Amino acid sequence: MVSFTIRNALIPVESGYQTVDVHLAGDGISAIGSSLEPLGEVVDGTNKLLLPGFVNAHTHSSEMWQRGRIPPFPLELWIAELYDGTPLDPEKIYLSALGTAVETLLSGGTSVVDHLVLIPGQELETIAAVVKAYQEVGIRAFIGPLIQDQSLTTSIPDGNTQQQHEPYYRNTADTLSLLKTAIAKFHNPEAGIHILAAPTGMQLCSDALFEGCVELSQQAQICCHTHLLETKAQQQLATEKYGCSAVEHLKHLGFLGPRTSLAHCVWLSDRDIEILAQTQSTVVHNPLSNLRLGSGIAPILKYRQAGVNVAFGCDGSASNDSQDLLEAIKIGSILHNITDFDYRHWITPRQAVEMAALGGAKGLNQQDRLGSLTVGKQADLVLYDLTQLSLLPQTDPIGLLILGRPVQVVHSAWVRGKRLVAAGKVTTIDVEALRQQLFEGSKDGGDRTSAMLAQVETHYRTVMGLNP
Amino acid sequence: MVSFTIRNALIPVESGYQTVDVHLAGDGISAIGSSLEPLGEVVDGTNKLLLPGFVNAHTHSSEMWQRGRIPPFPLELWIAELYDGTPLDPEKIYLSALGTAVETLLSGGTSVVDHLVLIPGQELETIAAVVKAYQEVGIRAFIGPLIQDQSLTTSIPDGNTQQQHEPYYRNTADTLSLLKTAIAKFHNPEAGIHILAAPTGMQLCSDALFEGCVELSQQAQICCHTHLLETKAQQQLATEKYGCSAVEHLKHLGFLGPRTSLAHCVWLSDRDIEILAQTQSTVVHNPLSNLRLGSGIAPILKYRQAGVNVAFGCDGSASNDSQDLLEAIKIGSILHNITDFDYRHWITPRQAVEMAALGGAKGLNQQDRLGSLTVGKQADLVLYDLTQLSLLPQTDPIGLLILGRPVQVVHSAWVRGKRLVAAGKVTTIDVEALRQQLFEGSKDGGDRTSAMLAQVETHYRTVMGLNP
Numbered sequence: 001m002v003s004f005t006i007r008n009a010l011i012p013v014e015s016g017y018q019t020v021d022v023h024l025a026g027d028g029i030s031a032i033g034s035s036l037e038p039l040g041e042v043v044d045g046t047n048k049l050l051l052p053g054f055v056n057a058h059t060h061s062s063e064m065w066q067r068g069r070i071p072p073f074p075l076e077l078w079i080a081e082l083y084d085g086t087p088l089d090p091e092k093i094y095l096s097a098l099g100t101a102v103e104t105l106l107s108g109g110t111s112v113v114d115h116l117v118l119i120p121g122q123e124l125e126t127i128a129a130v131v132k133a134y135q136e137v138g139i140r141a142f143i144g145p146l147i148q149d150q151s152l153t154t155s156i157p158d159g160n161t162q163q164q165h166e167p168y169y170r171n172t173a174d175t176l177s178l179l180k181t182a183i184a185k186f187h188n189p190e191a192g193i194h195i196l197a198a199p200t201g202m203q204l205c206s207d208a209l210f211e212g213c214v215e216l217s218q219q220a221q222i223c224c225h226t227h228l229l230e231t232k233a234q235q236q237l238a239t240e241k242y243g244c245s246a247v248e249h250l251k252h253l254g255f256l257g258p259r260t261s262l263a264h265c266v267w268l269s270d271r272d273i274e275i276l277a278q279t280q281s282t283v284v285h286n287p288l289s290n291l292r293l294g295s296g297i298a299p300i301l302k303y304r305q306a307g308v309n310v311a312f313g314c315d316g317s318a319s320n321d322s323q324d325l326l327e328a329i330k331i332g333s334i335l336h337n338i339t340d341f342d343y344r345h346w347i348t349p350r351q352a353v354e355m356a357a358l359g360g361a362k363g364l365n366q367q368d369r370l371g372s373l374t375v376g377k378q379a380d381l382v383l384y385d386l387t388q389l390s391l392l393p394q395t396d397p398i399g400l401l402i403l404g405r406p407v408q409v410v411h412s413a414w415v416r417g418k419r420l421v422a423a424g425k426v427t428t429i430d431v432e433a434l435r436q437q438l439f440e441g442s443k444d445g446g447d448r449t450s451a452m453l454a455q456v457e458t459h460y461r462t463v464m465g466l467n468p
Numbered sequence: 469m470v471s472f473t474i475r476n477a478l479i480p481v482e483s484g485y486q487t488v489d490v491h492l493a494g495d496g497i498s499a500i501g502s503s504l505e506p507l508g509e510v511v512d513g514t515n516k517l518l519l520p521g522f523v524n525a526h527t528h529s530s531e532m533w534q535r536g537r538i539p540p541f542p543l544e545l546w547i548a549e550l551y552d553g554t555p556l557d558p559e560k561i562y563l564s565a566l567g568t569a570v571e572t573l574l575s576g577g578t579s580v581v582d583h584l585v586l587i588p589g590q591e592l593e594t595i596a597a598v599v600k601a602y603q604e605v606g607i608r609a610f611i612g613p614l615i616q617d618q619s620l621t622t623s624i625p626d627g628n629t630q631q632q633h634e635p636y637y638r639n640t641a642d643t644l645s646l647l648k649t650a651i652a653k654f655h656n657p658e659a660g661i662h663i664l665a666a667p668t669g670m671q672l673c674s675d676a677l678f679e680g681c682v683e684l685s686q687q688a689q690i691c692c693h694t695h696l697l698e699t700k701a702q703q704q705l706a707t708e709k710y711g712c713s714a715v716e717h718l719k720h721l722g723f724l725g726p727r728t729s730l731a732h733c734v735w736l737s738d739r740d741i742e743i744l745a746q747t748q749s750t751v752v753h754n755p756l757s758n759l760r761l762g763s764g765i766a767p768i769l770k771y772r773q774a775g776v777n778v779a780f781g782c783d784g785s786a787s788n789d790s791q792d793l794l795e796a797i798k799i800g801s802i803l804h805n806i807t808d809f810d811y812r813h814w815i816t817p818r819q820a821v822e823m824a825a826l827g828g829a830k831g832l833n834q835q836d837r838l839g840s841l842t843v844g845k846q847a848d849l850v851l852y853d854l855t856q857l858s859l860l861p862q863t864d865p866i867g868l869l870i871l872g873r874p875v876q877v878v879h880s881a882w883v884r885g886k887r888l889v890a891a892g893k894v895t896t897i898d899v900e901a902l903r904q905q906l907f908e909g910s911k912d913g914g915d916r917t918s919a920m921l922a923q924v925e926t927h928y929r930t931v932m933g934l935n936p
Contacts, residue, residue: 047907065861068868072805072814102857232809292871294805294814322858322873331799337540337762341700342934346540346762389570389903390790393533393910400536403760405790407875435857439515442861466810 001025002039003417009045009383011373012350012398022050024379027417032375041419047387048411049397051353052372053110053380055360056100056325058225058263058284058313060146061114061130062087064096065442067321075231075293075319076156076460080452082318083152088119090129092441096317097133098434102426103323104139104314106408110380110415111140111360111370113284113313115198115225115263118145120169123178124185131186131193138420138428140380142364144198144225145182147175147213148205155203156456157236159463176212183220192416194222194364201227202246203234210253223259223364226250229272230264231295233464247272256281261363263313264289265303266296273299273306282309282363287332288322289315301336301345311360312352326406329356333402349402378416385411385424469493470507471885477513477851479841480818480866490518492847495885500843509887515855516879517865519821520840521578521608521848523828524568524793526693526731526752526781528614529582529598530555532564533910535789543699543761543787544624544928548920550786551620556587558597560909564785565601566902570894571791572607572782574876578848578883579608579828579838581752581781583666583693583731586613588637591646592653599654599661606888606896608848610832612666612693613650615643615681616673623671624924625704627931644680651688660884662690662832669695670714671702678721691727691832694718697740698732699763701932715740724749729831731781732757733771734764741767741774750777750831755800756790757783769804769813779828780820794874797824801870817870846884853879853892 004024010017011032021036022029022045063082070081087093097114104112112134118126127145134141149172154165170178179197187195197213199205205226217224229235229246238246247268250256256279265283268276276283283303290296303310312332314323333352337343347355361371369378384391390407391400401409413421420428461468472492478485479500489504490497490513531550538549555561565582572580580602586594595613602609617640622633638646647665655663665681667673673694685692697703697714706714715736718724724747733751736744744751751771758764771778780800782791801820805811815823829839837846852859858875859868869877881889888896929936 065863067861067863068817068859068865068872069863071867072802072811072816074811077811099857099860288802291799291802291805294809294811296806317872321868321871324873324875327795327873331759334540334756334759337759338764341762341932343540343542343545343762348540349536387903387907389567389899389906391536392567392903392906393535394907395533395535395537395910397536399539400789403789404536404785405792405795407792431857435855435860438857438860439855439862442863464809 002030004040004043004419005036005038006043006045006050006383007038009048009050010397011050017397024414024417027378029373029375029377029379032373043383043412045383049384049386049401050373051382051384052357052370053382053413053415054108054325054329054356055111055113055311055364056104056109056314056323057113057261057311057360057363058286058315059100059112059114059323060117060316061097061100062093062117063316063318064099065092067317070318075295076233077453077457078293078319079152080456081450084450084452086117090119090122090125093119093126094129094133095434095437095441097130098137098429099438100323101134101137101139102431102434104325105137105413105421105426106410107325108382108410109325110382110413111142113142113144113225115144115146124181127182127186134193135191136429137426138415138418140192140415142194142196143186144196145179146198146200147179147209148200149175149209150204150206153456155237156460157233157240157463161459161463163459172206172208172212175209176216179213179216183216183222187220187222196223196225198225202241202250203237207253210250210255214254217259223261224255225261226263228262228265229267232267235267245269245272247275251275251279259365261311264295264298266290266298268299273302273308276303276308277306282311284311284313284363285332286313286315286328287335288328289319292319297335297339299339300332301340305345309359309362310355311363312356325356326401330402349399352402353398379414380416381414382410383412384409470498472508472511472887473504473506474511474513474518474851475506477516477518478865479518485865492882492885495846497841497843497845497847500841511851511880513851517852517854517869518841519850519852520825520838521850521881521883522576522793522797522824523579523581523779523832524572524577524782524791525581525729525779525828525831526754526783527568527580527582527791528585528784529565529568530561530585531784531786532567533560535785538786543763544701545921545925546761546787547620548924549918552918552920554585558587558590558593561587561594562597562601563902563905563909565598566605566897567906568791569602569605569607570899570902572793573605573881573889573894574878575793576850576878577793578850578881579610581610581612581693583612583614592649595650595654602661603659604897605894606883606886608660608883610662610664611654612664613647614666614668615647615677616668617643617677618672618674621924623705624928625701625708625931629927629931631927640674640676640680643677644684647681647684651684651690655688655690664691664693666693670709670718671705675721678718678723682722685727691729692723693729694731696730696733697735700735703735713737713740715743719743719747727833729779732763732766734758734766736767741770741776744771744776745774750779752779752781752831753800754781754783754796755803756796757787760787765803765807767807769808773813777827777830778823779831780824794869798870817867820870821866847882848884849882850878851880852877
């Protein structure tokens with residue numbers, strides 16, 4: 001019955017750390033105690049730290065093909081470069097999902113939220129490709145097909161310049177129908193695959209699309225996810241588009257709630273923060289992407305003080321440009337120390353672990369099943385090797401895991417009770433073959449000039465008040 | 469004569485990248501070209517990127533013993549915790565210097581500036597311990613014995629509270645005499661060991677100590693290094709102590725100049741920035757430490773626009789808490805995108821490489837010998853493996869190296885023409901034995917309560933205007 005016994009592992013307790021044994025039975029944690037009977041496969045936890053798996057709570061897996069390539073640009077121009085280079089091949093989509101899963105796993109993540117760019121005309125094939133990849137690796141996946149019904153140029157504020165926009169190639173009804181099909185075909189929580197209702201964001205979606213997503217999420221009992229107020233330009237756009245803040249408008253549409261997670265949330269007012277708290281919405285903080293794109297510092301300490309749940313994400317690899325979740329947690333913790341002079345408000349390493357694990361689970365309505373070392377919860381666990389150079393000398397294991405730069409410290413990882421990493425290696429797929437395929441698949445790599453960039457840059461500089 | 473031929477390595481050139489062969493002869497680069505004759509040991513550079521070694525331009529090696537341990541505190545309280553736990557054993561100092569050198573090397577650094585905490589009464593033994601460590605690893609080292617002549621409590625502004633301070637245990641003349649002995653005994657540039665005149669900072673040093681350092685630096689032709697305006701509290705202290713800015717005062721003392729590097733420089737005025745530019749001083753940017761301690765964001769884009777040379781440092785491992793130089797370069801590049809809305813001012817990955825290599829060399833008066841791939845310069849080189857998962861897919865190699873999260877990508881490294889890393893492993897010391905020694909040496913690890921912290925916290929909160 002018991003599949004694994006993890007012996008002598010260090011776990012955090014209120015007063016410090018404790019050494020325990022842990023039984024994993026089926027897909028769950030069946031016992032935590034001292035001197036448990038060794039049953040099933042015994043894993044030596046000596047000099048190792050056991051934590052609940054973290055959630056990479058916002059990413060776009062296919063951006064891996066463009067990581068490192070896009071120069072320093074703000075979101076609105078960066079995205080023009082991105083769109084010109086998005087892969088149009090389900091096989092590539094499959095490979096970048098494998099890569100995203102591997103990097104997430106090897107940096108402490110056992111769940112990934114993939115806000116997935118869809119290949120036009122091959123939308124279901126795109127979803128099928130990432131489902132295949134995540135099932136093969138074994139990581140728990142929350143896939144939000146990236147849907148919108150307005151074209152890219154509408155995402156830049158007009159600024160009274162009377163811009164004309166092309167209609168989007170697919171209408172709202174067809175878009176919602178696509179999501180409905182995706183839910184029917186792929187949503188399978190028991191197998192660790194969840195579909196999310198995930199409109200791109202207010203900058204590219206109609207009210208009807210948001211409302212349709214809310215309806216589908218209620219029918220299918222799925223969670224909602226979207227980008228929200230990532231940039232100053234979007235804040236300005238919301239005023240033009242709604243005459244109120246984007247948060248107020250999304251509340252009005254019924255999109256906010258305890259099953260909704262919102263990526264970025266950089267440009268919110270104190271009133272907006274109150275609304276997030278009232279609706280029990282979750283903020284997904286993507287600190288590295290917010291710096292890379294110059295979006296700003298999300299007011300995370302204010303969120304925490306207002307009681308808003310916060311999780312961490314890497315964001316897509318073209319805006320970070322990595323899926324190292326521990327790096328996102330480190331920077332997402334220490335970045336805020338410069339926003340509040342009173343150090344008593346700063347995020348401690350233990351609080352960061354809780355945000356990354358339980359905070360991530362809450363935003364996906366999984367707080368009863370994931371996010372803590374609790375008997376009865378799912379066995380989504382990570383065992384860190386405290387004898388690796390980057391975690392030495394022995395000091396405070398969680399302090400060094402979060403504030404250091406851990407390298408190859410994940411000794412073992414389990415998802416749904418299945419062991420995916422052993423002795424630092426992913427056991428479920430051939431990572432060497434993946435490396436070879438990523439290498440071969442990018443031989444055409446190199447600089448390109450984006451046609452769309454030239455088209456939008458002049459308008460962007462004008463409307464944002466930058467010198468021509 | 470030629471010791472190494474690196475064949476088919478990618479190097480950056482103005483228009484992109486070029487594949488070249490490189491000859492290393494003795495301690496220098498003797499040829500760069502296409503199809504050079506394979507002489508000496510041939511190293512295959514295929515699918516590898518060759519860059520000049522970076523400079524870890526500010527750290528404190530012995531802090532490694534406390535990394536991960538100190539909770540989120542601002543500098544003035546953090547340092548009270550630090551002082552209580554500084555190792556008092558030259559053997560431990562030796563081990564943490566080895567660890568600092570290894571982490572620096574494996575993240576692209578070939579030079580390290582160690583602003584070295586001295587064991588009272590064993591000052592020369594402390595320096596001897598790190599010299600031994602750096603010589604064994606083979607990394608180029610710039611060792612600045614951390615000297616001061618005022619006690620720790622003087623570093624917090626008085627705020628009209630008439631604080632009394634203990635005199636420092638060693639007087640100014642003895643301190644300068646100690647530095648003089650250290651220079652005579654250890655300064656040996658030909659062997660890759662440099663001593664710096666490195667007073668701790670204006671918050672702990674008298675004018676006489678600064679002036680004595682300037683005199684010794686001129687006599688011995690060595691460089692100067694100090695902490696400068698890391699925190700708001702220090703800015704306030706400078707006003708109390710000098711009645712002018714700390715930069716104006718250091719200029720007046722003759723401490724600034726092209727052979728002086730200044731760690732942090734967070735709280736400078738525009739006028740101060742002009743002085744740094746006029747005196748050709750170098751700023752060492754320690755972004756991770758500045759975030760961890762809540763010090764603020766150094767105005768690096770302003771420095772660059774004013775023509776001030778900027779280098780990158782990790783800072784000591786108790787305030788970062790790692791010696792991964794690539795992480796410091798990444799965050800030190802993207803952090804500033806949120807300080808200037810015009811993306812045309814943002815630091816590009818190629819500019820970051822130049823800052824980390826040539827910028828670091830300039831601050832140590834080594835620009836004629838280090839910092840670029842130039843025939844005649846010293847062979848301080850790093851070869852990155854572009855087939856590692858974290859550098860795939862193939863896009864822009866420098867873009868991904870700087871903006872990604874490279875893991876185990878240093879294939880080879882040379883310092884003074886000697887190969888220190890091969891196939892990803894440090895070849896000059898036994899890293900496994902080092903791990904074991906760091907592990908054994910920290911078995912007493914755990915939480916302590918700092919006596920000094922309680923002593924200074926109340927006064928700090930009062931004078932900085934924080935609620936009691």
